[in-house]
Every structure is written in C-alpha cells, then in structure tokens.
Amino acid sequence: MSAKINLIAYNTILNKEVGRFVRIWIQTLLPPAISMTLYFVIFGNLIGPRIGTMSGYTYMDYIAPGIIMMAVINNSYANVVASFFSAKFQRHIEEMMVAPVPNFVILAGYITGGVARGLMVGVIVTIVALFFTDIDVKHPVITFAVVLLTSVLFSLGGLINGIYARKFDDISIIPAFILTPLIYLGGVFYSIKLLPDFWLMISTFNPILYMVNAFRYGILGISDIDITLAFVIIILFIITLTTLALYLLQKGTGVKT
Amino acid sequence: MKALEIRNLQKTYKNGHVALKGIDLTINQGEFFALLGPNGAGKSTTIGIICSLVNKSGGSVSVFGNDIVTMSAKAKSSLGIVPQEINFSQFETCLEIVLNQGGYYGVNRKLAHERAEKYLNKLGLWEKRNDVSRTLSGGLKRRLMIARAMIHEPKMLILDEPTAGVDVELRRSMWNFLTEINSRGITILLTTHYLEEAECLCRNIAIIDGGMIIENTTMKQLLSKLNRETLVLDLTTTIDGIPEIDGYPIRKIDPHTIEVDITRQQGINHLFELLTENNIRVCSMRNKSSRLEELFINLLENNNRD
Ligand SMILES: Nc1ncnc2c1ncn2[C@@H]1O[C@H](COP(=O)(O)OP(=O)(O)OP(=O)(O)O)[C@@H](O)[C@H]1O
Ligand SMILES: [Mg+2]
Numbered sequence: 001m002s003a004k005i006n007l008i009a010y011n012t013i014l015n016k017e018v019g020r021f022v023r024i025w026i027q028t029l030l031p032p033a034i035s036m037t038l039y040f041v042i043f044g045n046l047i048g049p050r051i052g053t054m055s056g057y058t059y060m061d062y063i064a065p066g067i068i069m070m071a072v073i074n075n076s077y078a079n080v081v082a083s084f085f086s087a088k089f090q091r092h093i094e095e096m097m098v099a100p101v102p103n104f105v106i107l108a109g110y111i112t113g114g115v116a117r118g119l120m121v122g123v124i125v126t127i128v129a130l131f132f133t134d135i136d137v138k139h140p141v142i143t144f145a146v147v148l149l150t151s152v153l154f155s156l157g158g159l160i161n162g163i164y165a166r167k168f169d170d171i172s173i174i175p176a177f178i179l180t181p182l183i184y185l186g187g188v189f190y191s192i193k194l195l196p197d198f199w200l201m202i203s204t205f206n207p208i209l210y211m212v213n214a215f216r217y218g219i220l221g222i223s224d225i226d227i228t229l230a231f232v233i234i235i236l237f238i239i240t241l242t243t244l245a246l247y248l249l250q251k252g253t254g255v256k257t
Numbered sequence: 258m259k260a261l262e263i264r265n266l267q268k269t270y271k272n273g274h275v276a277l278k279g280i281d282l283t284i285n286q287g288e289f290f291a292l293l294g295p296n297g298a299g300k301s302t303t304i305g306i307i308c309s310l311v312n313k314s315g316g317s318v319s320v321f322g323n324d325i326v327t328m329s330a331k332a333k334s335s336l337g338i339v340p341q342e343i344n345f346s347q348f349e350t351c352l353e354i355v356l357n358q359g360g361y362y363g364v365n366r367k368l369a370h371e372r373a374e375k376y377l378n379k380l381g382l383w384e385k386r387n388d389v390s391r392t393l394s395g396g397l398k399r400r401l402m403i404a405r406a407m408i409h410e411p412k413m414l415i416l417d418e419p420t421a422g423v424d425v426e427l428r429r430s431m432w433n434f435l436t437e438i439n440s441r442g443i444t445i446l447l448t449t450h451y452l453e454e455a456e457c458l459c460r461n462i463a464i465i466d467g468g469m470i471i472e473n474t475t476m477k478q479l480l481s482k483l484n485r486e487t488l489v490l491d492l493t494t495t496i497d498g499i500p501e502i503d504g505y506p507i508r509k510i511d512p513h514t515i516e517v518d519i520t521r522q523q524g525i526n527h528l529f530e531l532l533t534e535n536n537i538r539v540c541s542m543r544n545k546s547s548r549l550e551e552l553f554i555n556l557l558e559n560n561n562r563d
Contacts, residue, residue: 009362090345099362255310256310
C-alpha cells in the first residue's frame with residue numbers, strides 16, 4: 001500500500017519535473033543544441049583538420065563523445081539546481097513537505113527529472129553530431145551505463161546545490177567556477193597524454209576526466225584511463241552524494257526554519 | 258478523540274527570537290477552533306510546526322494520536338493545510354496544482370480528478386481550472402489553496418488567515434464552505450484577525466500573545482466574561498449639552514449621537530428608563546465595536562500589563 005502511494009508521489013514529481021523543462025524548452029533544450037553545434041563547427045570543422053588525428057581518430061571524432069558528455073553533465077546539473085531552487089523560492093516545495101512523501105521519493109523524483117533532461121539533451125547533441133561525424137558505438141552497454149550514471153551523479157550535485165542555495169547567484173556559482181573548469185580540463189578537447197607529467201598527474205584528480213574517458217571508450221574504444229576505475233569512482237561519488245542529499249532533506253536544510 | 262494535542266511547544270528561531278514559550282492546546286475531533294492573536298503572536302509558527310514546515314525547539318505535537326515526528330506520515334495524511342502566504346507554483350494551472358498535491362498524498366489520478374472537480378466547483382474555480390495560477394485574483398488564490406488542501410480529504414483542516422484580503426462576498430461563501438465541511442465531521446483550526454469571523458464560525462477559541470496562550474475556552478464563556486460594553490445610540494431629537502445620568506458615563510459624539518458605557522450588572526432597561534425621564538428619545542442602538550473585539554483588546558492589555 002505504502003509502495004503504491006510512494007509510486008504515485010514519485011510519478012507526480014517526475015511528471016512535474018519533465019513538464020517543467022519541456023514547457024520552457026527554449027531555455028532548456030535549445031541552447032545546448034546551438035552551443036554544441038558551434039563546438040562542432042569551430043573546433044571540429046574549422047580548427048580540427050589543422051590539428052590532425054588524436055589517438056588515431058580525426059579531431060572531430062575524438063571530441064564528439066566529450067561534447068555529448070559535457071552537455072549531459074551541464075544539463076543534468078542545471079535542471080535540478082534550477083528546479084529545486086525555484087520550488088524553494090516560490091515556496092511550492094512546501095506542497096511536498098506537508099505531504100507524507102518520504103525524502104528518498106523526493107530525491108528520486110528530482111534526480112530522475114535531471115536524468116531525463118540530461119539524456120534528452122544528450123540525444124539532441126548526438127543527433128547534431130551525426131551531421132558532422134559518423135558515430136559508431138563500440139560498446140553500447142558501457143556507453144549507456146556511463147552516461148546514465150554520470151547524469152545521476154550531476155543531478156545529485158544539482159540537488160545539493162539547490163538545497164544550499166539562498167539566492168539566484170548561488171545556483172550559478174558552482175557551475176561557473178567549478179563545473180566548467182573541471183569539464184574543460186577533463187579531457188573533452190584533448191587527450192591528457194599530451195600533457196606534461198605534472199599536469200597529467202593533477203588531471204587524474206579530476207573526476208570528470210574518468211567520466212569523459214569512459215564515455216569515449218564506450219563510443220570509440222579508446223581511453224586514457226582504466227574503465228573499471230572510472231566506474232568505481234562514479235559509483236562512490238553517487239553513494240556519497242546520495243547520502244549527503246538524504247541527510248540534508250531529512251534535516252530540512254534550506255527549507256525548514 | 259483528540260484531533261490535535263500540543264504540549265509545552267517551544268520555538269526559538271535561529272536568530273535567537275523566542276516565538277513560542279511553551280504552549281499547550283487541545284482540539285477535539287469535530288471542533289471548529291479559532292486561534293486568535295495579534296501580529297507576531299506565534300500563530301503561523303504554531304501552524305508551521307504542526308505541518309512540519311518549522312522545526313520545533315521543544316515539546317510535542319500529535320495529530321489524531323500520531324506524533325508529528327515519530328509517526329509523521331500518518332500525522333501528515335490526516336492534515337490539510339492552507340498557509341498564510343501563497344505557496345503554489347506561479348506557472349502551473351489551478352487543476353495541475355490541485356492534482357499534483359493529490360499525487361503527493363498518494364491519491365491516484367482518477368480519484369484526484371473527481372475530487373479536484375468537486376472542490377474546484379465548490380470553491381467557484383472550476384471555470385478557471387486551466388488558468389495559470391498567477392493570473393488569479395488574490396481572493397481566488399486563497400480559495401485555490403483551500404481546494405488544494407481538500408484533495409486528500411483530510412480529517413482536519415488548518416487555515417492560517419484564509420480570509421485575509423478577501424472581499425465580503427467571497428468571505429461569506431468561504432464561511433459557508435467551512436461550516437459545511439465542519440458539519441460533515443472535519444475538524445477545523447483557523448487563525449484570523451477578523452474577530453467577527455471567529456465569533457460567527459467557531460465554538461472554541463484560544464488567544465495567543467507573545468508566544469503564550471493567554472486564554473483557551475469556549476466562545477460562549479469568553480463572551481460572558483465581557484463585563485463592560487460601549488453602546489452607540491442614535492437619537493431622534495438633538496441634544497445641546499451632555500446629559501448627566503447617574504452611573505452611566507455618557508459621551509456626546511454629535512448632537513444626534515451619544516456613546517454610553519454599561520456593565521453587565523446594570524443591564525440596558527434601566528438606562529432606557531433614565532433616558533426617557535430625561536426626554537432623550539433613541540431611534541437605534543449598536544455596539545461600538547464587536548463584543549469580541551473589546552474583549553480581545555482587554556485581554557491583550559491585561560497580558561501586557563502582567
Ligand atoms: N524565520 C523566522 N526567523 C526569525 N523570526 C521569525 C521567523 N518567522 C517568524 N519569526 C518571528 O516569530 C514571531 C512569531 O511569528 P508568527 O509568524 O508565528 O506570528 P503570527 O502570529 O502568525 O503573526 P501574523 O498575524 O502577523 O501572521 C514574530 O515575532 C516573527 O517576527
Ligand atoms: Mg501568521
């Protein structure tokens with residue numbers, strides 16, 4: 001009985017979340033399509049031929065998985081942080097807090113919403129990529145698992161950011177100052193093998209490196225790092241962030257006074 | 258059965274402000290209960306704690322025997338909440354808002370639709386069901402929150418100033434709605450600044466001031482405590498000076514109107530005899546303010562003096 005009630009609550013949150021980003025598709029689905037097209041045109045088409053090959057692939061082919069991953073990460077995060085913060089800001093988060101919705105259901109609803117947007121944007125960017133390059137997925141299961149888990153991970157990050165955020169600025173600080181640098185330095189546009197030893201070592205502390213490379217491995221079959229390690233890292237992060245998010249929801253941080 | 262039992266409830270906000278200093282309150286099933294108090298008395302804080310939006314600092318609250326902390330799901334399911342401030346999404350339609358709230362309570366979509374139609378109709382919002390909520394007028398927004406609170410048909414409805422800023426007609430129809438659902442057995446707790454509203458709707462009343470309950474009784478008993486009232490008398494004849502009548506302080510408002518203070522013991526018959534003797538003819542009479550209002554002000558004055 002309780003499972004059924006929880007399922008109804010979960011579906012309600014999920015529908016609301018998906019409805020939200022679809023309703024405002026001009027802000028949520030269109031921009032990544034445009035900016036990622038620009039990446040392909042500028043880095044792939046114009047500059048790429050001058051760079052030559054990377055790890056045996058044309059530059060365009062090499063960056064395509066990274067660009068898809070970048071879009072998935074950004075959009076999963078952005079969806080949850082914006083949605084949760086605006087629910088707090090408009091106070092309709094209270095609708096959920098007064099109802100008997102367990103915290104894990106709230107968490108699951110928001111995370112699935114973030115994953116839905118992340119994957120939808122991933123598909124859109126993949127379609128864009130197909131205009132520029134032939135993507136031939138080498139390991140479909142790994143590809144899907146990596147993109148799904150990464151999307152979950154960054155949706156969790158967005159949720160935690162949304163819980164702590166007090167004003168609109170707070171929802172763009174982490175993406176601008178932490179997420180974007182980590183993504184750009186995470187091997188989206190280059191193989192870390194090109195880096196001097198010191199920076200190569202530093203790069204191995206960047207978790208996004210593992211996700212980008214694991215995804216590239218799924219598609220192209222090449223990677224700078226060990227795939228198993230990548231999965232271990234992603235899953236450890238997911239466990240840690242889930243625990244933290246549940247704790248914060250339980251405490252009512254940012255919501256209850 | 259006790260619908261609500263509050264024991265020694267305390268709240269100190271993070272900034273150190275003590276909003277509740279240990280209040281006790283019991284509401285029995287089926288009651289229509291008014292919680293009155295001036296601005297900042299702690300009404301919304303109390304309600305916030307009951308519905309899990311505010312963390313308490315001490316004491317306990319149980320709803321139909323279920324502690325709000327240890328049995329929170331059961332406690333929450335039996336409550337419907339109409340908050341003081343608008344708290345629905347500004348971008349959703351009325352119907353979506355009500356249906357989603359049903360979803361959070363685990364009401365399946367089909368049943369939620371039936372109930373949404375029923376309550377949006379009753380509250381005069383069915384025609385506007387597909388309107389985006391931010392386009393509603395203030396009074397309709399409040400009604401939407403009532404419809405939303407009824408979607409899971411709770412055993413107890415808590416309303417925090419539901420009629421603030423609502424015009425007379427809407428207010429009356431809201432009263433009718435509340436009276437009707439109360440007669441069907443739903444317990445109601447209401448806060449209000451309109452004393453007339455409490456007098457007209459509620460059988461039981463508590464008055465809160467400065468985070469303490471200073472009165473908790475039936476409306477009847479409370480009104481019977483009122484010892485002195487001020488009557489306003491409209492005269493058929495004009496008067497020049499202020500008539501002097503033993504035992505009754507009289508003030509002249511204008512040549513056609515006087516005010517008289519009378520106590521319970523004196524009654525009004527004697528006053529009228531004396532007025533007639535003095536050739537003063539009265540064509541109509543009313544209370545200067547609502548009786549509850551006078552009592553309320555007396556109580557608060559006494560509380561502040563203590
Ligand atoms: N989040 C908060 N942080 C600090 N103090 C608060 C907070 N919320 C309320 N207060 C204070 O607690 C006291 C009680 O507030 P509350 O909102 O419960 O009053 P109220 O009786 O509902 O008043 P009103 O009739 O104006 O709605 C007030 O002095 C208020 O300033
Ligand atoms: Mg209040």
